[in-house]
Amino acid sequence: MPQIPINGQAFTYDRDPDECPMCHHGIQASNIGSNLVSRSDLDGGNTVQILYRCPRNECQKAFIASYTQNRDYRSHYPQGDYYLRNCAPYRPVAPDTADELKDLSPNYHKVLAQSSAAEGLQLDQIAGCGYRKALEFLIKDYAIHKHPDDSGAIKKKLLGACINEYCSDANVKACASRAAWIGNDETHYVRKWEEKDLSDLKVLLRLTAAWILNEMLTEKYLREME
Structure with a gap:
């Protein structure tokens, strides 16, 4: 040494x-x-x-x-x-977010960047709450994108109900639901998923965003190349 x-x-x-x-x-x-x-x-x-x-x-x-x-x-x-x-001092690194997701949910990208900065500053108790908030913005903006006529109702719904009712893609629903479970643990006094932590929440959030992005890109190219 x-x-x-x-x-x-x-x-x-x-x-x-x-x-x-x-x-x-x-x-x-x-x-x-x-x-x-x-x-x-x-x-x-x-x-x-x-x-x-x-x-x-x-x-x-x-x-x-x-x-x-x-x-x-x-x-x-x-x-x-x-x-x-x-x-x-520590300068946070903004997470790499696809332009399509930034356009879909600007607040998702903003909250994600701030949560990542908090984690970089070792504020893990704050970062988990932030990642949970980023998930909610992403899911609700995605749901509004898919169901614009239900915008008012979507904004008022609890995250779990929003996922169950408005996320028709099986992969999006599965990953978002589990991200919400761990995200809720980050905001509550008692943890239900004691074997899971912030790193698992980040993986599930990344998977949710990836499945949403895949669906959006697929729709885009099918629409442009009928």
């Missing part, structure tokens, strides 16, 4: 960051400074901060990587290894 001297003492840490949190390119970060936050009231004990600089000409941004001790071994090894916890 690499070491860094701070105030005449060597601290061992697990690794240097291999991705810039600003430009998100793989890098060999340049170490340009360090600092020790030594406070017994901090969760996890001491924190080693290392200041890095992105070597890419297109970026050149500086960022701070924070390393904390493994609290399980802190009492036995007070100067033990430090492990990378996060890098800041």
Whole structure:
């Protein structure tokens, strides 16, 4: 493991960051400074901060990587290894959303991007609620697209009822229903699907969006090439 001297003492840490949190390119970060936050009231004990600089000409941004001790071994090894916890500042990466889905549901893309940003900032309790909201916008805008005469009713319906009544495609209905189940767990006190988490919600949301996109593209080419 690499070491860094701070105030005449060597601290061992697990690794240097291999991705810039600003430009998100793989890098060999340049170490340009360090600092020790030594406070017994901090969760996890001491924190080693290392200041890095992105070597890419297109970026050149500086960022701070924070390393904390493994609290399980802190009492036995007070100067033990430090492990990378996060890098800041962090610039969120907007998710890649097809133009057809952006046109179908602009709020879906907006909420999805904000949820992804929250997750990137390790706000996982907030991100789950956001992904659930993104699903609702996507499904209701999709339902309105398919059934414009029922727009008023669709907007007022609960998400589960909207999926059951207005999603005729079997794949859309199956994936959206399961995404809604996990999404509801992200907003409720008690979880029903304890073995599923945020990563499963994201996969099901991505699958739902993909099936909707496939249906829209199929309709488009069948309409244009009768």
